[in-house]
Amino acid sequence: MSPDQGPAGTMPVNGSVPSSGARAIVVGILAAMAGLMFGLDTGVIAGALGFIGDEFHAAARMQEWIVSSMMVAATIGSVVAGRISFRFGRRRALLGASLLFLAGSMICALAPSITVLIVGRVLLGLAVGIAAFAAPLYISEVTAEAVRGAMISFYQLMVTLGIFLAYVTDSVLAYGGHWRWMLGLMAVPAALFCAACLFLPDSPRWLMMRGERSRASQVMRYLRPDPAEADAEIRDIAQELRKESGSGFALFRSNANFRRSVLLGVMLQVMQQLTGINVLMYYAPKVFQAAHFGVSAATWATALIGLINVLSTGFAIAFIDRWGRRPLLILSCAIMTFAMLGAGGLIAFGGDSLPQEIGMVGALLLFVAGFAIGAGPLVWTLCSEIQPLRGRDFGIACSTFTNWAANSLVSNVFLTVMAALGEARTFWLFALMNGLFIIITLAYVPETRGVSLEEIEARLMAGRRLRDLGQDTTGRGAEA
Template sequence: MMSTDGTFGAKTSSRRDRSEQTNLETSHMSTLDDSTVLTQSRSKRYGLFVCLMAALAGLLFGLDIGVISGALPFIAKHFVLNDRSQEWIVSSMMVGAAIGALGAGWLSYRLGRRYALAIAAVLFIVGSLWSGFAVNPAHLIAARLVLGLAVGMASFTAPLYLSEVAPRQVRGAMISTYQLMITVGILAAFLSNIGLSYIADWRWMLGVIAIPAAFFLMGVLALPDSPRWLLQRNRGDEARAVLQRLYGNPADVQAELEQVNEDNTRPQRGWSLLRSNLNFRRSVMLGIVLQVFQQLTGINVVMYYAPRIFELAGFATHEQQLWATVIVGLVNVVATFGAIAFVDRWGRKPILYAGCAVMAFGMCSLGILLHAGVAGLVAQSLAVAALLLFIAGFAMSAGPLVWILCSEIQPQQGRDFGIAVSTLVNWVANMVVAATFLSLLSTVGEANTFVLYAILNVIFGIVVFFYVPETRGVSLEKLGNDLMAGKRLRDLGKAS
C-alpha cells in the first residue's frame, strides 16, 4: 500500500509539475507574443510617420504648383505683363526643377536621401520668401528658379526614399501618398488664393509657403537614412537598426537584409552603365516616356491656367474662376485616395488603362463643348463636369502611378541615375507644356487644343499596354534582375 500510494503520489506530483511547466511556457510565449505584437505595432506607426514625413515634400510641391494660378492675374496687373511674360514666370519654376532633378541624383547618392530632402526644404524657404519680396519680374523669375530647384530635388528624392523604406506590400500606397500630398498642397494653395484674393495681395500668396517649408525641414531631420543607401556605404549595423524600427519582426528584417544586400554589392554606375548596357537603356527610356506622357495628359495646363480655362468656359469674374478652381483641387484630392486604396490590390496597369480612358473622354468632351460654344448654365455645368472628370482620371492613375513605376523599374546599380533622368525629363516636358499653352490656344484654337490632349491620352494608354510592366507586390530586386536578364519590359516581375 505504501509503495502503491507512494507511486501514485509521485505520478500525481509529476503531472502537476509538467502542468505547471506547460502553464509557465504558455505564459512566457503569450508574453513574447504580446511583446512582438507591441513591437510590430510601434514599427507600423514609425513606418507611417517616416513615409508621411517624406511625402510632405509633395505638399510643398503642390503648394508651389497651385499658388501661381491664383497669383498670376494679380502679378500680371501689378507689373503690366503680356502673355509671354506670364508664361515665363510660370515656366521658370520648371527650368529650376529640371536642374534640381539632375543635381538631386548626385546629392542623394553622396549625402543620402535624408540630407537631399533637407537641402530641398531650405531652398523652399529661400525661394518662397524671395518670391514674396520680389521687386520686379526678373526677381520673381529668379526666385521661382530657386523654388524649382527645391521642387526638382524633392520630386526625385521623395519617391526614391519612399520606394526604399516602404515594405513591398504597401509600396504603391506609400508612394501614392506623395502624390496625395501634392494634391492636398494644390487644394490648400487654391483656398489660400481665394482668401488672399480679397486683398489682392499676391506677395502673401507666394511668401506664405515658407511656413510649411520650415516645418518640413524640422521633420526631415528626424527621418532615418535609407537602409539601401546605408548598405551601399557598408554601414550594415545602421541599416539593420533602421529596418528593425521599420519592420519590427527580426525575421522580416533578416530576410530584407539578405535580399537587399545581394543587390547592393553592385555599385552605382550611371553613365557607364547607360553606355554599355542595352537593358539599362530600356528602363531609362521607359521612365522618360512615362514622364513625358504624364505631362502630355494636360494636367499641369489645368493646374497652372485653371482660371483662364474657366474664363473660356464662361465664368466671368475672377472670384468665380477661383472658386471653380477650388472644386478642381478638391476632386484632385478625393480621386487620389482611389489610387492609394487600389494600387496594391488591382495593380498598376488596370488603373492606368481606366485613367487614360477617363482623361481622353474628359478632354474630348471639353473640346467639343468649347467648339459648340459655352453659353448658358447647362453648357457651363457640362464644361466643368468634363474638366472634373479629366482631373479625377489623372489623380487616380497617371498622377501617382507614373512616379511609382519610375521608382520601381530601375535596377539598383543605376537607380539614382535612372530616376534622375526621368524626373529631369518630367520637368522639361512640364516647362514646354506650360510655356506653350497660351500660344497654343491662340494658334490652333481653344477647342482643338483640348481635343489634341485627348488624342495624346489615347496614345498613352497604348504605350501602357505594350511597354509597362505590372510591378504590384514584386520586390525591387526581382524587377532589376529581370530587366538585366533581358526580359521584355512588359514582362518584368512575372514568374518565369
Template sequence: MSPTTPPQAPVSPPGRKAFHAGLITACAGLLVGLDTGLISQALGFIGTDFRASTRDQEWIVSVLMLGASVGSLGAGTFSARFGRRAVLTAAMVLMFAGACLCTNAVGIPQILTGRLLIGVAIGICTFTAPLYISETMSGHLRGSMVSTFSMLQSAGILAGYLAGGILSAGGHWRWMVSMPMLPAALLFIGCFFLPPSPSWLIARGQDAKARTVLRALRNTPAEADAEFASIKAETERGRPSGLNLLRRQPNFRRSVMLGICLQVMQQLTGINVVMYYTPKILQNAHFGTSGAAWATVLIGVINTIVGIAAIFLVNRWGRRPLLCASAAIMAFSLAIAAVITGLHLSSVPATLCLLAALLTFVGGFGLGAGPLVWTLCSEIQPLEGRDFGVGCSTLANWWADWIVSNTFLSIVSVIGFGRTFGGFALMNVIFIAFTLLFVPETRDVPLETIETNLLSGKKLRDIGK
C-alpha cells in the same frame, strides 16, 4: 539598497517607424502641390501689378520647371553622395528662400529668381521623396506611400486654390506666394527625424547601420535580415552605376527609357495645363473672375478626393488597369472640352458641361496617371542605377512640363482651345496603347525580383511577373 533599473522607452509597434518616416517624406508632396495652386490664383494679380505680357506670365509659371529640371538633375548625384535625408533638408532651405524672394518682389526678375529657387527645391523633392520611400517601405506599403506623396500634392494644390480664392477678393498675391514658408520650415525640422535609407547605407559600406535601420523599419528581424541580404547581394555584384551602367547594360537602358516615356506621357495628358491655367480657361468660357477662382477650388477638391481614393486602389487594382482607366477618362473628358470650346458654346449648360469635363479630367488623372507614374519610375530601376534612372525620368517630367506650360497660351492664341484640347485627348489615347505594350504590373512585387527580371532580358511589360 539595490539600484533600480531605469525605465526603458516604450518600443514602437512593428512598422510604425517606417510608416512615420514615409509619411514625413510624403509631406514634401504638399509643398510641390501648394506652389501649383498658389501661382494659378496669383498669376492674374501679378500680371496686373507688374503689367506682365502673355509671354511674361508663361515664364512666371514655367521658370519653375527649369529650376525643377536642374534640381532633379543634381539630386541623383547629391543624394548618392550625401544621402536622401540631407538632400531633402537642403530642398526645404531653397523652398523657404525662394518664397521669401517672391513675397518681397519689386519686379518680374525677382519673382522669376524666387520661382527658379522654388523649382530647384521641387525638382529635388520629386526625385528624392519617391526614391527614399521606395527604399525604406516594404512591398505592401510602397505603392500606398508613394501614392500618399501624390495625394498630398493634390492636397497642396487644393490648399493653394483655397488660399487664392479667399485672398483674391483683396488681390493679396504676396500673401499667397508667402504660404510655402511655414510648411518648408516644419519639414526642415521633420527631416532630422528620418532614418537613413538602408540601400544607401549598404552602398556606402555601412552594413551594420543598415541592418539596424532595417530591423527598426520591418515587422520582424527575419524580414529585415532577408531584405538586407538581398540588397547586399545586389550591391556586391559590382555592376557599374549611372552612365557606365547605361553604356554597358542594354537592359538598364530599357528601364531608363521606360521611365522617361512614362513621365513625358504624364505631362502630355495635359494635366498641368488644367492645373496652372484653369482660371484663364474658365474666364474664356465667360466665368467671372471670382467664379473662375472658386470653380478652380472645386477642381482642387476633386483632385484631393480622388488622390485619397488612389491610395487604397493602387494595391487593390494594380498599376496597369488603373493607368488605362485613368487615360481613358482623361481622353473622354478632354474630347468633350474640345467640342465645347471649339464650337464656342457659351450657354449656361455648355459652360457647366465644360466645368464638369475639367473636373472629370482631373479626377481621372488623380486616379492613376498622377500617383502611378511616380511609383513605377522608382520601382523599375535596378539598385545600382536607381539614382541615375529616377533622375533621368524626373528630369524628363520637368522638361515636358516646361514645354507644355511655356507654350500653352501661345498655342491657344494660334489654334484655339478646341484644337488644343483635342490634341491632348489624342495623347491620352496613345498613353493607353503605350501602357498595354510596355508597362509592367509591379503590385506587391519585391524590387529585387523586378530587377532580376529586367536584367535577365524579359519584356518590359513582364518584369513584374
C-alpha cells in the same frame, strides 16, 4: 547611440512612436511632406498670376515666363538631385530642398520686381526638382512591397492636397488682391517640412550601396516589424549589389537592360506631362475664363478642381496595391481621353450659356479625377520601382529631368498654342495623346504590385520584357 534614438540618431524608438511595423509608414508620411510643398508651389501661382501681371504690367509672354521659370529650374534641380542623393543620401537631399522652399517663398513674397520674383521662383523650382526626385525614391526604399504603392501614392496625395490648399488660399486672398500673402504663406509649411527632415533615418538601401551594412541592417530592423524579415531584405539587397558592376552613367553605358528601364521611366514621364494636367493646374482660371466664366467663378471652379484631385488620389491610394498599376493607369487614360473630347466639344459647339459652363466644369473635373486615380500617382510609383539599385539615382534622375523638361515646355507654350489652335482643338490634341498612352501602357508597362524591388531588378537584368518585370518566374503575374 542613446537607447532613445533611432538608427540614424534621428528618431526615438521608445513609447513615443508607433511600433516598428508602423515606423516605415510614419517615416514615409514625413517624407511625403515634400509633395505638399510641390503642390503648394505648383498651385499658388494660378491665383497670383493675374494680380502680379497687373502690378508689374506684365504681358502674357512675361506671365508665361513667371510660371515656367520654376519648371526650368526644377529641370535643373532634377539633374543635380541625382548626384546629391547618391553622394549625401536621400534624407539630406530632402533637407536641402526644404531650405530652398523656405528661401524661395520668402523672396517671392517680398519681390520688388519681376526679376526678383523670378529669382524666387527659380529657387522654388530647384527645390521642387530635388524633392520630386528624392521623396518617391526615399519612400520606395524604406517601405515594404505590400504598402509601397500606397505610400508612394500618398506622396502624390500630398501634391494634390498642396494644390487644393493653394487654390483655396488664392480664392480667399483674391478678394483683396493679396498676391504677396499667397506666395509668402508657403514659408510656413516649408519650415515644418524642414523640421520633419531632421527626424528621418537614412535609406537602408543607400547605406548598403555605400558599404555600410551594419547601419543599413540597424535601420531596416527599425523599419520592419520582424527582425528576420529585415535581415532577409538586407541579404537580398546585398545579393543584387554583388551582381552589378558600375553605377550611374557607367552602368547605363554598359548594360542594355538598364538602358531599357531608364527609357521606360522617361517614356512614362513624357506620358504624364502630355496628358495636359499641369497646364490645367497652372492656367485653370484662364482656361475657365476662355469658357466664358467670370473671374470670381473661375477662381472657385479652380478650387473645386483641386478638391476633386485630392479625393481621387485618395481612391488611388486605396486601390493601387489591390487592383494593380496597369488597370488603374489604363482606366485613367481612358477617362482623360473622354473628358478632353467632351471639353473641346463644349467649347466648340456649346455656346455661351449656363449649361455649357456646367458641362465644362464637369468635363474638367472628370479629367482631373481620371489623372488622379492613375497617371498622377502611378507614374512616380513605377519610376521608383523599375530601376536597379546601383543605377537608381541615375535612372530616376533621368525620368525626373524628363518630367520637368516636358512640364516646362508644355507650360511655356500652352497659351501660345491655345491662341494658335483655339481652345477646342487644344483639348482635342490632349485627347489624342491620352488615347495613345493606353496603347503604350498595354505594350510596355509592367505590373509591379506586390513584387519586391530586388525581384523587379533581377527580372530586368535577366532580360525579361518590360511589361513582364512584375511577373513571377512562372509567368502568372505578381501575387498580392
